[in-house]
Amino acid sequence: MRCPFCKKGNMETIQASFKEDNINYEAFRCSVCREEIVDMEQLHQLAKEYKKLRKAKQTGFAKWGNSIAIRIPDEMVKELKIKPGTKAQITREKGILKITPA
Ligand SMILES: [Zn+2]
Incomplete structure (x- = not known):
């Protein structure tokens, strides 16, 4: 997939994370400008991870x-x-x- 931002690079699949929330997700990143995007499936997956986090309980x-x-x-x-x-x-x-x- 060609990068929609710089139109030069290719969008590569990467494993990214929001370290502060301990959430890992898949995204596409441009090989040239490093811009990142997610498609709808990746977005749904990310939303699912956050839903799990919302249901997390505090314990000790x-x-x-x-x-x-x-x-x-x-x-x-x-x-x-x-x-x-x-x-x-x-x-x-x-x-x-x-x-x-x-
Ligand atoms: Zn680009």
Whole structure:
């Protein structure tokens, strides 16, 4: 795709991010003028990421014996049908803890 701004460069697919919100998204960037654009599909994907962020809840860490525990908000407990004793996988992805109920 030819750049609609400078009309010289080609639009290349890039992985971009809003670091302060920890949001990654795909966009097109001109190889010459470095101008960036997103198409409707990329825009919808970006909107989806922000919708997820809006639904994020504040929580905190607490001491539990020699470990650290994290409180899961009631709304999420109900939604995910988590009970005391439910097993989960915890993984680390670039400074993010991801908890997946089994
Ligand atoms: Zn350009």
